[in-house]
Amino acid sequence: MTTDSLRTLYLDYFKTKSHRVFPSDSLVPADDPSLLFTGAGMNQFKPYFLGLKKDLKRAASCQKCLRTADLDRVGKTATHHTFFEMLGNFSFGDYFKEEAIRWGWEFVTKELCLPKENLWVSVYKDDEEAFNLWRSKIGLPENRIVRMDAVDNFWPSPAINRGGSASGGNAEWPNGPCGPCSEIYAGRVPGKGVEIWNLVFTQYYRQSDGRLKDLPQKNIDTGMGLERTAAVLQGVDSNFDTDNFAKLRTELKRLLKQGSKEEKAHENAVMDHIRAIVFSIADGALPSNEGRGYVIRKLVRLASDHLTKAGSDKSGTLAKLVPAVVKIYGKTYPEIADRQKTIVSILENEENSFLEIIRIQVPKFEKDIDLYLSRHPTGGAEWSSALAEILFKNYDTYGLPKDLMTDSLKKRVAQGIKFNKIIDSFDGFIQQQRERSRGGSKISGEIFAKSDLYALTEGIAPTVFLGYETTESRQKIVRIIRNNSVAQEVHEGDEAVLIFEKTPFYAESGGQVGDAGQITSPEFEAEVTDSQYHEKFILHKARVRRGTAKTGLVCALEVNKGRRDDIMKNHTATHLLHSALRKILGDHVKQSGSLVAPDYLRFDFTHFKAVDSEALVKVEELVNEEIQKNRTLSKQEMSKEEAAREGAIAFFGEKYGDRVRVVTIGDFSKELCGGTHLESTGQIGLFKIVSEGSIQAGVRRIQAVTGRAAEAYLKDKKSELEKIKIEFNACGDALELLSSLAKQSEKLKNLKTKLSGLVDEVIKEETLRVLEGAEKVDGVKVLCLELPRADVELIRNNFEYLKKKETRFIALFSAAFEDKIAYAVAASSELVQKGFNSGEVIKEIAVAVKGQGGGRPDFAAGGSKEVSCAPQVLVAGRRIVDARLRSILRV
Secondary structure: OOHHHHHHHHHHHHHOOOOEEEOOOOOOOOOOOOOOOOOOHHHHHHHHHOOOOOOOOEEEEEEEEEOOOOHHHOOOOOOOOOEEEEEEEEEEOOOOHHHHHHHHHHHHHHHOOOOHHHEEEEEEOOOHHHHHHHHHHHOOOHHHEEEEOHHHHEEOOOOOOOOOOOOOOOOOOOOEEEEEEEEEEEOOOOOOOEEEEEEEEEEEEEOOOOOEEEEEEEEEEEEEEHHHHHHHHHOOOOHHHOHHHHHHHHHHHOOEOOOOOOOHHHHHHHHHHHHHHHHHHHOOOOOOOOHHHHHHHHHHHHHHHHHHHOOEOOOOOHHHHHHHHHHHHOOOOHHHHHOHHHHHHHHHHHHHHHHHHHHHHHHHHHHHHHHHHHHOOOOOOOHHHHHHHHHHHHHHHOOOOHHHHHHHHHOOOOOOHHHHHHHHHHHHHHHHHHHHHHHHOOOOOOOOOOOHHHHHOOOOOOOEEOOOOOOEEEEEEEEEEEOOEEEOEEEOOOEEEEEEOEEOOOOOEOOEOOOOEEEEOOOEEEEEEEEEEEOOEEEEEEEEEEEEEEOOOEEEEEEOHHHHHHHHHHHHHHHHHHHHHHHHHOOOOOEEEEEEOOOOEEEEEEOOOOOOHHHHHHHHHHHHHHHHOOOEEEEEEEEHHHHHHOOOEOOOOOOOOOEEEEEEEOOOEEEEOOOOOOOEHHHHOOEEEEEEEEEEOOEEEEEEEEHHHHHHHHHHHHHHHHHHHHHOOOOOOHHHHHHHHHHHHHHHHHHHHHHHHHHHHHHHHHHHHHHHOOEEEOOEEEEEEEOOOOOHHHHHHHHHHHHHHOOOEEEEEEEEEOOEEEEEEEEOHHHHHHOOOHHHHHHHHHHHOOOEEEEOOOEEEEEEOOHHHHHHHHHHHHHHHHHHHHHHHOO
């Protein structure tokens, strides 16, 4: 049975058991700040497990999951992955242990036709009910029912101390819903085999004191590993030998050198990581230096390293595997096919960046190790810690893989206790970093992060939105929330959340900000400052200006219409902008974020390079043409399937129900959108792009204004132009202004040339003075020159002057000017031949002064905006230069 067939069979089976089948949730949880990534099928159903939502009893899904806890084992074992698919069926206060056990057994023995004699099960050691169900209802002999302790058969399991009991003990157990498990294993010998199905009987709530309290409803959370089960069905020993992985391995082999030796562990890791990378980027997790992005960047770098070790024919080819992943999984998960070009572009940029780091930093790392060992050949008290710190710096700052560094270290350090101590110390640094990250992160890692709002909205019907048709309505207050609790009334000066049966106020969603406005009645007046969604409830954040608001009062709700109109202009213009970008730049352009406010719009989109001014002009002109055509907008509700057939584009990161709203602008634009829009494009008036720039690899951002804001923007620009014309005595047209500016520029250029000449003479005089009194290190003169108001070009000229005056020298230059500092390092050719590298020195100086820098071995320069660090340039530089000189000269 193929992996794809298994996925379909499972979901179809539970559909016959009255389960509603849900599509996989995003790997990046859209509304759950407690999670870094979606790591289990139950994540999207948390409110139901907690009993906070009650409109669903049974569900099933195949969930994309990403976990990194066992990253070091991926590729080396048969079953460990970072990315995997989890099949699951769930019950929320409906069926419990008997049905879950019966259906699980029925599926694996009848639907999958696995022989009963090749299966055994485990139960939690104290769960007599589950044990008896397997024995009496299913008919398994007792020797095929294995009792296990809490670590193996109680979920969630403790973080440490594998001997802990379920009721507390010394283990660190997560608080929240939990319960015993029962697992189905494929294996002829009880106690040995592959776990393919885990049934979690969520019946308790673990309190902060460790005690277990019965939940008001008992739930079922099951998970069957798609890859593991496919391996069992296909009779292969490893998940990495199943059909989908076999297809991917075929493509991977094309990237390897002819005759490469079998490096299956590295190949496995590449296949695992490329799946994780493709699916994560498709869901919006882009490489960066923090949070989710840090995980993706780490996976890219590990995959690139594994690909090299597997025998890659050429560096930087990881992105060539993306089409293979899309071909295998794109039909089931169309989002990766839709964003294939973007994924390839981002991955190419990221991998090339990493390869450049490897090229530059590995030799530097090895030199640092060699330098330390030359100074401490017999070790010492701080020996292991100091070397581990060098490893950690390169791991944390530059992303050098651990394996690459330890392989290099093995060649330089004797095996045995010394080497092991270094690695242990290095692992300790990593653990400290993880603890710091957890302490400073908003992501809690808790399995359940309960929201008080679920309880606060219990017992009232979801809000009906009236805002597509009207901006005014009379409605009854059904709930008042103040200070995170339900209140019966609020008074003048109080801030509270008001909920009504129906409302014309649009709640923030899809990038569009929430409405503001007024709520009035004879008894009170309140100002609505914002409107937000919680599930299907619209929350009106209000400040009471007069009187007392009480539950049950009927009030007049009035949206600030002028503000709403400006928002609608920007929202409709956003749709026009999206379509115009696709027409001018290409269909690879996809929306990846937006903000629709009353005063401006912000649109983030996928594109591989800066949008040049000519293309921006074309985009702007195309949008304004559609505005001038005064096209009528169509807003229709239809099924998602129908919308897809009509070619409607879905906005990134949005969740859509079975019925969707499609906004169509003639034959120019068709998008799924629940926001408020104009009746025709002519109401926008004017569209003007304000800025365009990069926000991260492969993602650009445009800011624009419309209507009154666009007119005000152009008026301000015209006013600025008039001021410039007066300043430069150019009272005619723009051509006269340009002519005047050209003349002024020529004058400034001549003055700068004269001034540079004078400064250059002063610098040369100062250089000669310092050269005469310069200290020598084994015959090499080391100059430290502070040159106020000099730029890099003047410093470079001075280096050329120095070469004519001295044959063996190292020069450090520091120059502060206004709000920045410049610095440079120069070396004579003899020292460069001996191994001195100015580019490496300048990078170390840059770290000390929070700047940047680089260059050639004989001359390198950098700069920093941290002017307060200027004194550190020569101090840190001299220390670094002395150390490197002594190393190459063996002083």
